[in-house]
Amino acid sequence: MGSGQSSLSYRTAFVQLRNRTQPIDANNDEFWDQFWCDGPTRISDMFASVPGSEIRLLREESPGNLATLCYKAVERLAQIAEASFPTTQDQQTAINCVRLLTRIIPYLFEDPEWRPFFWSVLPAQNESNSQATSSVPLAQTLISSLCDLLFCPDFTVHSLTKPGPENVEDMHTIDSCEYIWEAGVGFAQSPAPNAQHDANRTEIIRLLLVCFSETMYLTQSEARSEVNKWIAFFSGPENRHVLPLFTSLLNVVCAYNPSSSSLPYNHLMFTDSREPLVEVALQVLCVTLEADTHNLDSMEKRRLNSSTSDDSGTNLFLNYLSRIHRDEDFSFILEGISRLLNNPLTQTYLPGSAKKVEMHQELLILFWRICDINKKFMYYVLKSSRVLDVLVPILYHLIEARNDKSQLGLMHIGVFIILLLSGERNFGVRLNKPYTSRTAFDITVFTGNHADLLIIVFHKIITTGHQCLQPLFDCLITIIDNVSPYVKSLSMISASKLLHLTEAFSQPWFLYSAPNNYQLVLFLLEVFNNMIQYQFDGNSCLVYSIIRKRQVFYQLANLPSTDEDIREIMSAHSSLRRRFEVPPDTEEDEPEEEEEDLELDQNEEKATEDTFQDKNKEIVASAGEESTEKKQEEGVELKNGDVAEASPKDEGKEEAAATDKSGNLQTSLVGTPSLASMTTDTAPVGSSADAAERVSGDDLHSHEGPSSPIHTALPPSNDVSGSRQLEETFAVADASKIKEKTDTSSDQKSNEGIAPTDTTKESSKPSKKSQSRRMTTTSTVASSTSTSARTTTTVPWRPTARWVADWREKLPLQTIMRMLQVLVPQVEKICIEKSLKDEPQILKFLQNGTLVGLLPVPHPILIRKYQSNVGTTVWFRTYIWGVVYLRNSDPPIWFDTNVHLFEVQRS
Template sequence: MESKHQFGMNGFCRLLNNPLIQTYLPGSCKKIGFYQELLILFWKFCDRNKKFLYYVLKSSEILDIIIPILYFLNDSRTDSSKIGLMHIGIFILLLLSGERNFGVRLNKPYVTRLPMNLPIFTGTHADLLIIVFHKIIVSANQRLQPLYDCLLTIIVNISPYLKSLSMVSSNKLIHLLEAFSTPWFLFAAPDNHNLLFFLLEAFNNLIQYQFDGNANLIYSIIRKRQVFFSLSTLPTDAQTIAKYGTKSNNSILSLKSSSNILEQKQNIFETNSISNTDDESTVNREVIQQSTIETINNPMITSLAETPSIHKMTERTLAASPNFNSNQHQQSDINNQTSSPLIQSVSSTVVSHNGSNSNQNHLLDSNIWLPTSTWIQSWKGKLPLQTILRLLQVLVPQVEKICMDRGLTDESEIIKFLQHGTLVGLLPVPHPILIRKYQPNSGTIMWFRTYMWGVIYLRNVDPPIWYDTDVKLFEIQRVIEQD
């Protein structure tokens, strides 16, 4: 049976990596164009055959599946005709991230250099995943916003197992937190604060379970400590809320009336948190030409079913705490007793669109939502900031002192100091690891059915075998080219 699984795994790896093959002789390697069908088939294999899924997760070749998926996600993030491809790729990563071995495998160094428009970095496959996810979010494609929860859930699931993040990926995470923690963004929609909870949970996992190897992230947190201080003092008075709420609504209205929506939505992410290491690499011209040709050859797209909320797609389970640092886990009994309220607070605060928090929503009219003081107070007190604020309370004075005593101005020297530091006994008791595993539901079943038949339809437009048929599963739309 295992040989059959290996045969299937080898086939998926070989075909999914086909578009990534680079040769010196043009046309010497025939490129396939059915990677959407491959991803659908791979999803069906993993969803229907749990033995195959477990084989994939324990196989060292799982990275040969992840790399092409990340390549497709990065290449398709601004192409409106590939929204379905973005969904299926992210759903596959969400399914895999529910298992510990997925996060552990991501610690393998990333040495392959693919033609992707990404910052140059030296790190692991986890760094690649975080950088690609950051790129997807800052691309500000409005149709990808329902996937933000999925992207951050994947990061949360793998965060307890990431041994060492690079400076580039650390800055990307801080950048996302900085963007999502601004009052005008938090007050713009009733569910925006959920993204903040996911990011803070990921930071807590990295600090509590992987502090020793993540000096780059700790340094980034210290450098941007004001972001966390501002969160702890987030205003809840009606006057300030009204001021930010008005700004948010004006921004939304201007976005709706603007002809250049993409540029204005990217203003969310225009902060100074990007370091000098974030220089963009040059784009491979063949990739651009191939993407343009595919868009021209496929001028039609099919509509997709509504993306289910992350709370309907996943179920929360407790993972066994990794024994990375035995000194941090001496009080396991106290750990379980102390952390249960934390999990309950996170679970009760991160609610779906139809959750209890929606009762606090105030509508100015049918399209504009206004925040209230009661609504903000319902989740502000549950922000998991205790671990991070305690870390800053301990390390910031130490870093400032060593900088003054030794006259340090180079960040590499500060990072070396942090690498030899320890917070054993100083941080709150480590919380249990909360994993959100994918669970089949009617929403995702309907989405996959619509997407699969949409791909089949578009692949068979010429000859017109669908002519004079009554298709009611989806709508056909023309792709509008963007300059």
Template sequence: MGNADTKLNFRKAVVQLTSKTQPVEANDDDFWDQFWSETVTNVQDVFALVPGAEIRALREESPNNLATLVYKAVEKLVKIVDSSCRTQREQQTALNCARLLTRIIPYMLEDPEWHGFFWSSLPAAAENESIPLAQSLVNAVCDLLFCPDFTVTSTKRSGPERAEELSSLDSCEYIWAGGVGFARSPPRVATHDAARTDLLRLLLAAASETIYVPPQQAHSHHNKWIAYLTSPENRHALPLFTSLLNTVCSYDPVGLGLPYNHLLFSDTLEPLVEVALQILIVTLDHDTSNSANQDSDEQSLPDNLFINYLSRIHRDEDFYFILRGVTRLLNNPLAQTYLPNSAKKVMLHQELLVLFWKMCDYNKKFMYYVLKSSDVLEVLVPILYHLNDSRADQCFSSDSRSTSAESVAETPMEGSHPAQPAEPGTLNATLPETPGYKSMHLLREPQCAIAAMTERESAHPPTQPTITSSDQLLPQRDGGDGADRAEDSADDKQDTRAVVRRDSMRLTSSGNERRPSEGSGGREGGTAPGGWKASAEWVSSWRAKLPLQTIMRLLQVLVPQVEKICIDKGLTDESEILRFLQHGTLVGLLPVPHPILIRKYQANAGTAAWFRTYMWGVIYIRNVDPPIWYDTNVKLFEIQRV
């Protein structure tokens, strides 16, 4: 009954704030203290008692009250840090402030006009101590993440009167778990794990400014929250990074292996590992070394110390610790037991693979260590398992490589935005695989390439890799290897020849402009947006650069044969022509297959934007308890609600 009364009092305070039409004075501490009183003791209550619709209404109708609420919550956290968070009441108040801010901040970030609010100075700060609100919040949260007897175990005598001053505390002595750069393994305390989780959720919510940026701007967006968290200005950057990495890599969900132990005891470490892993991949995705801040007047960005520290790990024992930790969690869903569901399963493979990718990307020594290690199969097997599992879930076609190439071929002409330099890098990534395609259906690939080439004046470069892939595919499937190869690829030839004959002739005819039906989306006269129209001179300017020799030889052989059979037999049915092509052969006619051209992956703005979108999509889906971003206006990707 008492618990219901405290929730009712908290709810009354929320209603009172949202119903006020006049600004509430910032010095009315009795009113504001209702929101972080120690009576509300879990994050689920905060999310339930503060509806999203009321936060939006407060933002639109009483923006001063919303600003004051956030300012007072941050101010309360700063004051608790200044007093070193010595009492249990202060600790509970700090957690309630963090939970309330976690609930409110996403609704503020969805409105671009509020982004600058967090980087304005505190009203009460002196001119010589002017600190943006966001920096004050990050500083306070990082201090609390290494607060003895609150989030870490004290190494000195306990008691409020003997508490260490947080402002002068050396957080490197309080790293959360043993591993990289820290040999000692501190004792685990469930309440410390829960407090760290709530505080890290707040940092993750603040860093989610990225998901409220349109995808066209995602690759150039500078996230100031992440930049400051990982900058030299944050004195806890090194111990925080080490704590996050060691917490993830030392986590063993099975433990001693007692059957059904996960049903008997609650695991307070799993939520902490999940949010720590998400913070890691989000911060490691913010690489400022080769980019300039396009959102501000600054010419350079501060170094990302998380990336710097990761790249400098070099000891074999550290590599072993990281690799064993990652593979342990990757292989966890694959583990088989005699008793059904007797072992705990964690599904963190998507975030783990992102982390593994980042580690190999930023630390080449680690990548070479993995490749030389006997445990490399411990990485490969779960990757193949999850690829196959995802393939079944998403109803992929029988050949995933064919599907990927066809979908990539369509990329340049999908959407309303001009093709960016992402397409060549993305398409090049599929080219090394093309000689190995077994059943690729090219009905759509040439169509997509040709339509995209004539879509805009600058659209033809991204489609050249598609033509190159066809140039590589045809000799490999039909050239110089005997009748077996030709027979195996009959289905491929029937699709390829019919489509190439129909569509590639548009490229070889130098005089005609596009008709409205030829990939122009019905625009009159084949005119693209802006008034540009494809012409013979424009086609001639780039046609000679395309590798069309194999395709042209294919047409020179097949077109006369198809025309002759149509005239002799009076064929009007396309199925008869396809049957003729299916049983034909081109052995000896096409060039001898040339050596496979290997192209390595090249990072570019387009793939980086896709990577970031995928990563935040995973994080969005994972955070359902509490639902941090549910019902907010996400712009980075589309939310489909059933």
């Protein structure tokens, strides 16, 4: 039968199914067999033969016939899976059943009344099997049958010839662990590639993904409170194939090499059967590793009551992933992910000669989940420079997507991954490796290390990115802050970029336009302090840039702070409050102004220094007198700020989107939680290596400002006995809790950087109910990402003199001002006496200088680490399903259905 005639017959059968006035008997095999014995030969033909409107009509007009059709298709799959030796005809029948269910199931999920249908049981055909089937839901029968078929010899796996009389494989007795699809984790043999096996696997896994997609048709509140039973059963202990399935999916993804052929343009002449399999396997891994089979509300309760134990919802995919520990397995996973991430960056002499794959969003999600679930893997990634093989493509995609509003989800996942990595000392140390890649970045050409690349890319995102990225500024600056104590040297270009950002963020109108904008300046000041105190010797370019831009810091020390001044500033810049705009970056165009720039206005500088020194004395004097009452006051301020951040931002909302290849579909995402709820502050709480053992529940305290006098007054630790040890696990806290850890070392200025000693403390603040309510609404990704309330809130807010005075005292200007007080006169003097006029000579003078004994006591290192919370879990769930929705355009599985987890915009 030809393809066209087959499709026509198939369509006719569907019309008959809808038009029959009486329910069709389930035992009428002659009628039902026409749906899978002579069906379309391609899945695209199936989608063309059965339009969505026909399925909806069938669902509304003949629900009994539609239910019987699904029952019969699942029953037929179960019969084939239970057969000892499925024939070739059985295999084709199974594929046709899979295609039919792939087409129908999304339209059943649309209707809430149909969703429990699959958790009903198969009707008993006779008395003998009535008891056996009465307790098995239809969904479990379907999942079990599909998993059996994924390890069916000569259908989806190679047949293994066994010695002895029992040399024929029986589906009932085979050990699926012997049939893992690819060598890698837990399996050493690499079966020969088979295009037909890959095609059959792809069809079956695609149906599994369709079954899991019930989440798409739930609202945010429903998805938060309900368990995805499909994923729970698939990844649970009742699935006898769960281990070989996990290893097969993971190994197929990580072993895939799209550029394995050395022949140019080979991919244009031959079809790659493995790429579709890798894509769908990667998507199944993402959704199964994302899902905790407990609902999010119960996750929250268990987190608050750690004594509660419930193994009924165990996700074995998460369990197996967390138990991987061999270095060779870690190397295999990391090499596979980095190879695929770097594939779009590959440069060839012949344009288009190498195959390019576009699965970087799923790869980033998978990498994120592996790092979050298996901390040993993350530490393995960080202990060598191979982490840079992941960082560079992330930065590349961030640069490419910065102006595309539909790629906001990609921007967020990339920044979240770097934020997670930046919480570890080794990441900052690895950034010192010289950057020699030939990747075509859309940035200023520079010679330097990977820290320079990171800063230049972040500067480009902030200054030229889409305005919806503004809420990400906190995360970007926090990452730079986290790595700054370990960066040995910055180039002149990256140093000037940091000063340019400081100049932009320190503009009074911007500082006064939102309650927490000042934190961006505070973080940047911490960056400068870290480099001055711990890496001064190698950062002469940064010191020189600070000297050239010293007026920025003088102005920060003397900000206009009266109510009248504030009103005047905000009135003059009222039109700019809705969007942040940076001043022009002219650092690289002013070499001739260096000598003039070094001539000081002695009276102005003297007045500025005197004012700052007077204020500095007051701060230092009060540092030793801080009391518990003061700490509590600071904690209350933070708490109030968090409540304000959690309120819905109804104005200025924009729909974030991820777009498909054609660019005509977009999906919205929920808002992400604030930076404060995604990170933990690390600060010194002791000086010995066993300090962690002394921390108990009595040590809990409210969160303090990261640069408060309490912190800066404490001396650094001189004990390094445990400084090189890495944490084995992260403590998972509530989204509103702030966890304190130590990151200190006595070897604070060594070439190796700073080695941390971690000690844990948690605050006792209650969780924010308003934030959990906000997570159930659909809004733009960028609407609530960070702590800064740079978009309008429901409650009008106005800056006051008292508010400015509160945070201005927290700005850590002491170290920078002291450095300027010492170096500016010396630089000016040497320029006059030796007639130094060019930049290299001044830099050489600064390189040979020292500030030992002249700067304040080195401050403790403060690192803000990412911590898991319910808010990010909700965001990732929506983002993952949005990516899956858009990536499956051929065939368009979900495009014509009404999903509720996110909004779909069609342009």
